[in-house]
Amino acid sequence: MVNLTQSRNFKFLRSLMLAGSVTLFAAGIAVLLAFMWLKPPARELGDLFSYLLISGSVSVLLGVGWLVYAGQNTRLQLQLIVTYLIGAVIALVNIGVTASLMFLSAHDFSLLTLLLIFSGSISIFFAYYISTQLTRQVQQLVRGANQLASGKLDTRVKGGGNRELVELSQAFNQMAINLQTSFEKQRQAEQSRKELIAAIGHDLRTPLSSLRLMTEAIQDGVTDEQQTKLFMGRISGEVAYMSGLIEDLFELSQLDAGALKLRCEPGNLSDLISDTLESMRAQAEVKHQNLCGEIAGHIPQLSFDTRKIQRVLNNLVGNAIRYTPEGGKITLKAWVESGKVLVSVIDTGEGIKPDDFDRIFEPFYRGERSRGREHGGAGLGLAISKGLIEAHQGTISVESSEGKGSKFTFQLPL
Ligand code: ADP
Numbered sequence: 001m002v003n004l005t006q007s008r009n010f011k012f013l014r015s016l017m018l019a020g021s022v023t024l025f026a027a028g029i030a031v032l033l034a035f036m037w038l039k040p041p042a043r044e045l046g047d048l049f050s051y052l053l054i055s056g057s058v059s060v061l062l063g064v065g066w067l068v069y070a071g072q073n074t075r076l077q078l079q080l081i082v083t084y085l086i087g088a089v090i091a092l093v094n095i096g097v098t099a100s101l102m103f104l105s106a107h108d109f110s111l112l113t114l115l116l117i118f119s120g121s122i123s124i125f126f127a128y129y130i131s132t133q134l135t136r137q138v139q140q141l142v143r144g145a146n147q148l149a150s151g152k153l154d155t156r157v158k159g160g161g162n163r164e165l166v167e168l169s170q171a172f173n174q175m176a177i178n179l180q181t182s183f184e185k186q187r188q189a190e191q192s193r194k195e196l197i198a199a200i201g202h203d204l205r206t207p208l209s210s211l212r213l214m215t216e217a218i219q220d221g222v223t224d225e226q227q228t229k230l231f232m233g234r235i236s237g238e239v240a241y242m243s244g245l246i247e248d249l250f251e252l253s254q255l256d257a258g259a260l261k262l263r264c265e266p267g268n269l270s271d272l273i274s275d276t277l278e279s280m281r282a283q284a285e286v287k288h289q290n291l292c293g294e295i296a297g298h299i300p301q302l303s304f305d306t307r308k309i310q311r312v313l314n315n316l317v318g319n320a321i322r323y324t325p326e327g328g329k330i331t332l333k334a335w336v337e338s339g340k341v342l343v344s345v346i347d348t349g350e351g352i353k354p355d356d357f358d359r360i361f362e363p364f365y366r367g368e369r370s371r372g373r374e375h376g377g378a379g380l381g382l383a384i385s386k387g388l389i390e391a392h393q394g395t396i397s398v399e400s401s402e403g404k405g406s407k408f409t410f411q412l413p414l
Contacts, residue, residue: 023056077131084127088120153180199364207238255387262305276313296335315381316345324349351402
C-alpha cells in the first residue's frame with residue numbers, strides 16, 4: 001500500500017514536471033505570437049505571460065492530479081470525458097478572465113461562451129466516441145483472455161479500431177493459435193505414450209501367457225515326448241521374440257533420448273547393399289520373389305555406422321518381402337543426388353492404405369492387414385529405421401500406391 005502511494009506520488013511529480021515544462025514552453029510561444037501579431041506594450045505582454053503561467057499551472061495541477069490520483073482506476077471512458085471537461089472548464093475560465101481584463105461587452109462575452117460550450121460539446125462527443133471504440137475493443141480482448149484462461153483455446157478476437165489495436169488483436173490471436181498448437185502436441189504426445197505402454201503390455205502378454213501354458217503343461221506331465229519337443233521349440237521361439245522386442249525397445253528408447261552412440265566410419269554403401277541382397281535372397285526365394293539391386297554410377301565413400309545402416313536395409317527389405325505376394329519383385333536402388341546418397345527399396349506388393357500412411361513410422365503401429373503376429377512384426381521396424389537414419393542426419397520417406405507397391409527411400413549426407 002505504502003509502495004503504491006509512493007509510486008503514485010512519484011508519478012504525480014514526474015508528470016507535473018513534464019506538464020509544467022510544456023506549459024512554460026506553450027506560454028512562451030503564446031507570448032511570442034502575441035508580440036508578432038498584436039504588438040502590445042511590454043507591460044501587457046508581461047501580464048499575459050504571468051496570467052498564462054498561472055492558469056496553465058492550475059490546469060496542469062488539476063489535470064495531472066485527476067489523471068494520477070482520482071482517474072487512475074476509473075473506466076477509460078470516464079477518464080477521457082472528465083479530462084476533456086476539465087480542459088473545457090479551464091478554457092471557459094480563461095476566456096472569462098481575459099474578457100473581463102479586455103473589457104469585452106457582455107454580449108461578446110456571452111457569444112464567446114456559447115461558441116466555447118459548442119466546441120467543448122463537440123470535443124466531449126469525440127472523446128466519448130473514441131473512448132467507446134477503445135473500450136469495446138479492450139473489453140473484447142479482456143473477454144478473449146478470460147476465455148483462454150478458462151481453457152477455451154479456440155478463442156479468437158475480431159481485429160478492429162486503430163492500427164495499434166488491430167496489431168494487438170493479431171498478436172492475441174497468434175498467441176492463442178500457438179497455445180492451441182502446443183497444447184494439441186502435448187495431448188498427442190500423451191496419447192502416443194499411453195498407446196505405446198498399452199502396445200508393449202499387449203505384445204508381452206501374448207507370448208508370456210502361451211509360455212506359461214506350455215511350461216505348466218510340461219510340468220504337469222500332460223504332454224508326451226513328441227509334444228514336449230514341439231513345445232520346447234515354441235518356447236524358445238517365444239523367448240527369442242521377446243528378447244528381440246526388448247532389444248528393439250531399448251534401441252528405440254536410446255534413439256528417443258538421443259543417447260544412441262553411433263560408430264561411424266568411412267565405408268562403401270554399395271558393399272552394404274550387395275551384402276543385404278545376399279543375406280535376404282534365401283528369404284525372397286521362399287516366396288519366389290525376384291530380389292535385385294541397381295547401383296547408378298559410383299557411390300563415393302561416406303561416414304556411417306555399418307551395423308545400424310545394415311539394420312535399416314534389413315528392415316526395409318524384410319518388410320518388402322513380407323508385404324509382397326509370391327512372385328513379386330523387390331529392387332534395391334542407390335544413386336547420388338545433390339550431395340546426398342539415396343537408397344530406395346521398391347516392391348510390387350500390397351502397398352499402404354491411405355489411413356496407415358501417416359502413422360507407419362510410429363512405434364508399434366501396424367497396418368490394418370498386419371495386426372496379427374503371424375503376419376507382421378511388432379511394428380517397431382520402421383520407427384527404429386527412421387530414428388537410425390535421423391541419427392545419421394538423414395531422412396526417410398515413403399511413396400505407395402495401394403495394390404501396386406511401395407517405395408521407401410532414405411537419404412544420407414555425403
Ligand atoms: P512391422 O513389424 O509390422 O512390419 P514396421 O514398423 O516395419 O512394423 O512397419 C509398420 C507397418 O508399415 C506394417 O505393419 C505395415 O502395415 C506397413 N509396411 C511397412 N513396410 C511395408 C511395405 N513394404 N508394404 C506395405 N506395407 C508396409
